[in-house]
Amino acid sequence: MSEQANAPTPTAPQGAAASAADPPLWDAIVADPAVPLDPEVTQMIVDDQRRWTRTWLYPVARPVSRMLALLIVALKRITPVRWTAHRLMDRLCLWFLRRFVSPLAVELLIRHFVIETNLLNFIVRNTATPIEPVALRPVNLAGLGDHAVIEHDINVYVVLAALDMNREGPLDFTGLDMPPLDPEPGRRRLMRLDIQTALCLMNLPFAACLTPDEYRRAVHSMRFDDSILSILAELTGDPVFLRWQNGDLSVRADSNTDVPHAVYRHAVICEYAHAHLVRLAARGEG
Template structure:
């Protein structure tokens, strides 16, 4: 078992309140305690505090440099297999257990959220879930497939709605059956002496590599997919009849593409938004199950 985080073990000192403890105890946003704890352990790490401020400007400078270099490379040149081998190698050897766990969770949460929307839509569609059980599973081009899945989902969903002459609205009863806690154990993540890199630093480092080894089209598609957070948030809000939860979405507007320079930071916001939306859906599922139990004879 993981040790108790410092911000929980030390308790509260009114003369020197711990900002991480305040964030952990705050329940204004939907996030399970075990996820919030892992997120804050990663965010309060020495890597995040001391390394990220140096890595971020270097990574963004690399994005600009690579963009210049790629003007001399054939447009269709790409090395997706090499990219994913390097990512898997880096995750297993250098990234913290909490960050690896959150990355693997993200694939499961995204698959469940899309399945929830697809099944409860007035024009239901099937989805193509990506649910890696270990870091090695990511080798099968899963980072690229994740972005492609999202665009294909939006296109197929709206084609189905248009063909049926319908608009997104809440059904009489929501189907939450696809929602569950991902079968991933934090204790099973790599814990070597070099597994210290926090989530944000890892993403900032991997983003230029992503740009270098994929085509410009693939990289821009991946970066712009982050702005579909608002789109997915709107679909979920329409099904839940809860538009107020859109305030949790930070990546917007989907019709205004942003520069790729801040893709790393926006990817972190994308991951957090997914965690919060999944937590909200799980809460609604529990409420429905409790109501069913009370109504049972």
């Protein structure tokens, strides 16, 4: 046998072997080329995911929130009096966000309101839909009050109900900007929850302060994500939007939804679609 055949096989450095055995999860997520987000936005999402509250509190908060929300809605359905407390819901929401939720999570939440409005307005501007563009674009934490949560859900229904897919001319990519956002980072907080744990806790006053029909309407609005992605794919001629469909049927109303999980997925999908529209705008397509 040759000396080369008898030579010992080179071994990888100890550090490299350790790295291969324990790959950097979060670095891989940020670098994943299949994620269409700007790296800064992906890093924001990852930083929020890495909070200790996401690791330790969320697994407990998620099933408890789902059970209590179902109980609240069931009790309200058998109650003969239908009452709402929209103003109380807004106040509880702002109080909770200012004192118990991290500024990063608050910023991600405000971003979602702006991004969904941008998506709906892109559809309105590029079709013959006979309505004015959606006006809900909060830029600070206070903007999440004044019925913003309810308006946010209703806007989806209004646009889809009036939708007229006829259009002429090139696509209008205006209105996809993200204004500077103020999540009140300097405010003293008792705790700094991640956004998923915060959604679990915020789901309870939503269930309590809305009528069962209002709550069901808000939850069902997320089932139109697949419809919006299909509309965007048809308008732009780009099938990439269809990759993020979940297979939810808007014609089926589900009464047993994991609402916080659905809201989080809905927000991420909107981020994906918005980022891809921005990319198409930069390419000058349409």
